[in-house]
Amino acid sequence: xSSQVEQRVSFDDKETRDDEMHSTITEWVEDLADLTDEAAAxxxxxxxxxxxxxxxxxSYRNTLLIKAQCPEATKVAGYHTWQSEFxxxxxxxxxxxxxxxxxxxxxxxxCENAPSxxxxxxxxxxxxxxxEWSKGLVGFRPTTVFDISQTEGESLPELDTEAxxxxxxxxxxxxxxxxxxxIDVRLVPKHEWSHGDAKGVCQYDTDGGxxxxxxxxxxxxxxxxxxxxxxxxxxxxxxxxxxxxxRSKREVEAEAVAYVVGRHFxxxxxxxxxxxxxxxxxxxxxxxxxxxxxxRTAERIIDAVDxxxxxxx
Numbered sequence: 001x002s003s004q005v006e007q008r009v010s011f012d013d014k015e016t017r018d019d020e021m022h023s024t025i026t027e028w029v030e031d032l033a034d035l036t037d038e039a040a041a042x043x044x045x046x047x048x049x050x051x052x053x054x055x056x057x058x059s060y061r062n063t064l065l066i067k068a069q070c071p072e073a074t075k076v077a078g079y080h081t082w083q084s085e086f087x088x089x090x091x092x093x094x095x096x097x098x099x100x101x102x103x104x105x106x107x108x109x110x111c112e113n114a115p116s117x118x119x120x121x122x123x124x125x126x127x128x129x130x131x132e133w134s135k136g137l138v139g140f141r142p143t144t145v146f147d148i149s150q151t152e153g154e155s156l157p158e159l160d161t162e163a164x165x166x167x168x169x170x171x172x173x174x175x176x177x178x179x180x181x182x183i184d185v186r187l188v189p190k191h192e193w194s195h196g197d198a199k200g201v202c203q204y205d206t207d208g209g210x211x212x213x214x215x216x217x218x219x220x221x222x223x224x225x226x227x228x229x230x231x232x233x234x235x236x237x238x239x240x241x242x243x244x245x246x247r248s249k250r251e252v253e254a255e256a257v258a259y260v261v262g263r264h265f266x267x268x269x270x271x272x273x274x275x276x277x278x279x280x281x282x283x284x285x286x287x288x289x290x291x292x293x294x295x296r297t298a299e300r301i302i303d304a305v306d307x308x309x310x311x312x313x
Contacts, residue, residue, distance in 0.1 A: 009068045011098040017142055021098060025064050029291070030284040047071065049256055052295060053263030056302050060295040062099040069097045073147040075156070082146065088153030096144035103141055106133045114138045167221035170265055170305070174228045177304035178213070183235045185213045185228070199227045202234040211235035226262045226269060229301055233257035236297050249279055253294050260298040265305070 009024055011017040028044075035041035051067045052060065054074055066073050076097060082088045108118040110125035117138075118125075148156070178185040193216045195201050200215035213231040218224050233254040241247055262269035279287060 053260045060291040075148040076145040088151040094150040100140040101143035173308045180304045184210045200231040230258040
């Protein structure tokens with residue numbers, strides 16, 4: 001990878017900040033596209049997945065920006081959020097981490113722009129007055145966050161999480177979450193398993209029904225949980241893919257989703273294998289699409305499990 005991405009970057013210059021944030025993301029993806037058959041690519045990819053697992057609610061663009069500026073970050077929040085919600089303060093001299101924040105404001109129903117830009121482009125929509133327009137996303141702007149390591153003050157509340165490698169109730173929560181995800185899931189006893197060495201399989205209903213995930217029961221709940229997530233990822237990502245070559249490429253996506261979700265729930269997923277050589281020949285646009293699918297799918301599964309945890313409290 002290029003030195004700009006391997007080393008920490010900063011976006012201190014206000015005049016060039018916007019362009020540099022865009023170019024940092026673009027360069028990382030382009031370099032990954034060039035290195036898909038090299039071990040270095042897998043290392044960089046896994047480093048991004050580590051950050052994505054800690055910030056699953058952020059887009060891949062923002063997690064790439066966090067990785068480039070502060071790869072060891074674990075919990076980030078805005079300057080005032082640290083003060084008002086956690087009674088912590090950013091230490092003097094700390095450099096901000098720049099990410100993209102959504103701009104949500106009143107927008108034209110036709111051109112979907114804010115009133116000011118709507119007027120600049122001479123949009124002809126005039127069915128309703130601007131004060132009657134609803135709010136929506138019109139763009140993104142650079143904003144700053146700080147990692148907890150850059151702050152001091154009151155300790156954060158302890159989260160009720162299991163030790164690393166202990167799946168706790170994650171398997172049962174994943175089984176319950178399958179309904180929310182639109183997946184029909186079955187745990188199959190080992191003596192009834194008919195799919196050879198595969199840990200799990202995902203089968204799609206050509207008539208539009210729910211995809212069926214079957215996973216072989218094992219004693220290791222951590223392994224069982226990550227296998228479930230891997231097959232859930234296939235069910236959510238790959239039902240419309242018929243091309244065998246593309247299916248092999250998306251196997252990496254499913255394994256990446258399992259890695260992100262596993263790490264998020266404190267499972268040790270260090271044995272995951274990311275055969276990025278499968279992406280050899282993909283351009284940066286194709287890899288950008290893959291990163292987006294990984295990020296969105298991991299977030300969807302994590303949110304479904306969190307929803308099950310919330311309903312049981």
